[in-house]
Amino acid sequence: MEIFSHRQILARSNWAEELAALTRIAWTGRDGRCFFPYQPLTTPEFWQNEVSRLWQTDQLRSWVMVVEGKIVAHAALVRCEENHWELGRWVALESAPKRAATRLSQLALMTTGDDLIHVECTQAHTRSQAICDKLGLRFAGLGALSSNSENGGDWFIVFFDNLKLPDFQPTNGNIGNPLGRTVPGSVISKKQWQQIAATLTTEKVGELPPRHFHILPRLLPIVSTMIQEHANQP
Secondary structure (H helix, E strand, O other): OEEEEHHHHOOOOOHHHHHHHHHHHHOEOOOOOEOOOOHHHHOHHHHHHHHHHHHHOOOEEEEEEEEOOEEEEEEEEEEEEOOEEEEEEEEEOOOOOOOHHHHHHHHHHOOOOOOEEEEEEEOOOOHHHHHHHHOOOEEEEEEEOOOEHHHOEOOEEEEEEOOOOOOOOOEOOEEEOHHHOOEEHHHOOHHHHHHHHHHEEOOOOOOOOOOOEEOOHHHHHHHHHHHHHHOOOO
């Protein structure tokens, strides 16, 4: 097993094809369709052109795990502002060593110093949320991605960040405060809140496209409070 940064990744002959395939395979459902919310990352051309440019300008940093000559996991930092990064783009094959994405993320955080970090997990499974817990990040509330029927319907966000504050608690109709930014409950419609209520689960195993709203057991009371406040609104 070896771990490479993006500078070393570029030395591989077919790195763009490898990373596109890794993303596509890791987010492919049982029906053979890929449901990754950021579809460009499933194409070699996007890695070769856009991602490599971002690596070279330090707008993006990547780490991969290689086992027996094959890339099996990836994690990245995306620069949002001068001292603010989004940590994520976690993908790993089922055959990857246990906690591969966690290990890559730990290496990533070692490069950020005192910079602000936030993470946008999806509701598809609890794996990424568990990584945030292992990294010592705090729960920063919920949000929503744009609905897309071609990509599995509604996608929701479970926010985490590195502010030295307690886990977010819903107040005044708000459902999140990632890095201090208020997220109003209205970003999720009443119908969507009812959907979340009907599919809420703490099970670790997820499906693609997501058929349930997966949440860590420790966050269940907080999310349940949000549901009670918003799903039954007139």
